[in-house]
Amino acid sequence: xxxxxxxxxxxxxxxxxxxxxxxxxxxxxxxxxxxxxxxxxxxxxxxxxxxxxxxxxxxxxxxxxxxxxxxxxxxxxxxxxxxxxxxxxxxxxxxxxxxxxxxxxxxxxxxxxxxxxxxxx
Numbered sequence: 842x843x844x845x846x847x848x849x850x851x852x853x854x855x856x857x858x859x860x861x862x863x864x865x866x867x868x869x870x871x872x873x874x875x876x877x878x879x880x881x882x883x884x885x886x887x888x889x890x891x892x893x894x895x896x897x898x899x900x901x902x903x904x905x906x907x908x909x910x911x912x913x914x915x916x917x918x919x920x921x922x923x924x925x926x927x928x929x930x931x932x933x934x935x936x937x938x939x940x941x942x943x944x945x946x947x948x949x950x951x952x953x954x955x956x957x958x959x960x961x962x
Contacts, residue, residue, distance in 0.1 A: 851931065877907040880914065888916065895921045 852860065854872070861870045869886060878891060891911035901907050911917035 851928070851935070872892050876903045877905060877909070878911050880910050881909065883914065883916065891917045892920055893917070 858870045858872065861867050871882075871886065875882065883891075884889070889910075891908065893908060898907060906912070908917050
């Protein structure tokens with residue numbers, strides 16, 4: 842396994858969508874949503890609240906706050922998850938533990954192959 846580093850998704854798009862849809866507070870997931878939230882988008886999807894964690898927000902390419910419109914319309918909420926874990930820490934854990942998981946699965950695979958050979962006789 843190789844680790845691609847920060848800013849790379851840990852899950853595929855399909856996995857991320859399913860994960861979001863599994864949340865009882867999520868009604869719909871907008872795939873390929875624009876970085877800056879427009880009033881048209883909010884109206885089209887009948888968005889009542891826009892939530893973002895208390896992390897740094899990078900400005901858009903033109904230097905604007907991507908949450909400018911939701912803030913102006915008073916539908917923006919910043920929440921504190923009280924979780925100190927960052928995506929970098931998750932990636933490090935995954936990379937550090939990959940060898941352990943690989944060894945465990947190799948042992949399981951060897952046992953399964955052995956059992957299949959015994960059954961085939």
